[in-house]
Amino acid sequence: MNSTRDIDALIDLMARLPGLGPRSARRAVLHLIRKRALLLTPLADMMQQVAATARECLNCGNVGTSDICDICNSEKRANGELCVVEDVADLWAMERSGVFKGRYHVLGGTLSALDAVGPQELRIPQLIDRVAGENISEVILALNATIDGQTTAHYIADQLEDKVRLTSLAQGVPIGGELDYLDDGTITAAMRARKSL
Amino acid sequence: MNSTRDIDALIDLMARLPGLGPRSARRAVLHLIRKRALLLTPLADMMQQVAATARECLNCGNVGTSDICDICNSEKRANGELCVVEDVADLWAMERSGVFKGRYHVLGGTLSALDAVGPQELRIPQLIDRVAGENISEVILALNATIDGQTTAHYIADQLEDKVRLTSLAQGVPIGGELDYLDDGTITAAMRARKSL
Structure with a gap:
């Protein structure tokens, strides 16, 4: 790799995000460098801010920016x-x-x-x-x-x-679901929990 | 959305990366918040650094951290x-x-x-x-x-x-390629450019 150390380090860090691998991390980093003012700088700033303020709600475990969400x-x-x-x-x-x-x-x-x-x-x-x-x-x-x-x-x-x-939660056929594509377990559950009209 | 403004803003920015949509951006942001010290802070720092130093090589157009790569x-x-x-x-x-x-x-x-x-x-x-x-x-x-x-x-x-x-660059069958899965254009190009053994 000829790209310099910082850029490689950024690619390595991005590749550790869920859903990104080395290839998509490289693509994302190039995109970020091209859109520096529009995306890279705001993203870096917002990450700093979230890193400083995000915390778990002490009561329920939700993520927010205060002790109680x-x-x-x-x-x-x-x-x-x-x-x-x-x-x-x-x-x-x-x-x-x-x-x-x-x-x-x-x-x-x-x-x-x-x-x-x-x-x-x-x-x-x-x-x-x-x-x-x-x-x-x-x-x-x-x-x-x-x-x-x-x-x-x-x-x-x-x-x-x-x-x-x-x-x-009720179990059954999801909205928009087609029976042909559903697994046996879902159909069984939906049949057992059938309701009268 | 109940998550506070900064977290939503971070999700929106992440969703603008190539290869990430709203769903994977949410997943990535939750992952980042959970791994704050290990991933979020280093990533934010490295983005700041790359935003400050990355530039195009004036000679060839490559991306690096100096005027000439x-x-x-x-x-x-x-x-x-x-x-x-x-x-x-x-x-x-x-x-x-x-x-x-x-x-x-x-x-x-x-x-x-x-x-x-x-x-x-x-x-x-x-x-x-x-x-x-x-x-x-x-x-x-x-x-x-x-x-x-x-x-x-x-x-x-x-x-x-x-x-x-x-x-x-030569055109032909890629290494590991199976003829059955290749398009007609590639097979035609490989046939025309065939070499004697």
Whole structure:
């Protein structure tokens, strides 16, 4: 490589982002250098700023720029519903749908015996504290429909049984889904949970 | 979106990189925030540094951190061969192969009547000056095997005819290529340029 040390170092760092490999990192860096004023400088500045200010909400685990995030701060969202998600990306996905008006609890992963992730490594004790302390009427387990996600959901359900109303997301045919392209498990779940019209 | 303004702004900027869309930008930003000390801060610093120091080589158009790039500065590479490429990514690709020991000339694009890109918009006048001024014995046209690339190669060949030896990259079956998966054009080119063993 003839490009000088800094540019190589930048490519190496970019290649460590999820979704970018060495090839796309090179392409991105060339693009950045070409659009220096429009993109590279603003991006560098914004990264500095986020590095300085981003933090986890002490209450729910969401990412924001204050110790308590906007959702936990908003009185409007204290409707007694608590949505449990695996990580912040899931919280953002829920927020984009706009359907949920309550508050969140981000676990930070799923239980996994193989990876030695137990309840203490996740935010499960904090969840139990919140259910006891905040005025929570319903806990919605919005965990991924994977084996680890469902194992975690079962564990949490065991812990919170009899303390609060527990629900989970419905499983079935996704909107726009074509039966021909769906897996057997989804069709089975949708059939079992069929509703009368 | 509940994430605060800075994080949203960072996601928007990241989504403008080639190869990243809104979804992968969100994923990358979450990854960056999680690996703040290990990745976000070094990346921000390195971007600042590259934004401050990166520049185009005044001679060949390569990207580096000095007015004349390392290749143009190196006496070892003054072997009389000049490789003409479309852009810096192509130069880097040539350098990775390690097969070429001469110097480069980066055009910065291809001629395109549709996009109103003429010889003056590219570094073609500088190329003609270099062939006249530097001690160049061979110009290798390493342009992409696309219509625009080949149009540009023909134009440059017309300009430099009789002034210097002109060559272009061989066309044929790529190493590891399977005939069954090759397009007709490549097979035709490889057949026409067949060599005796």
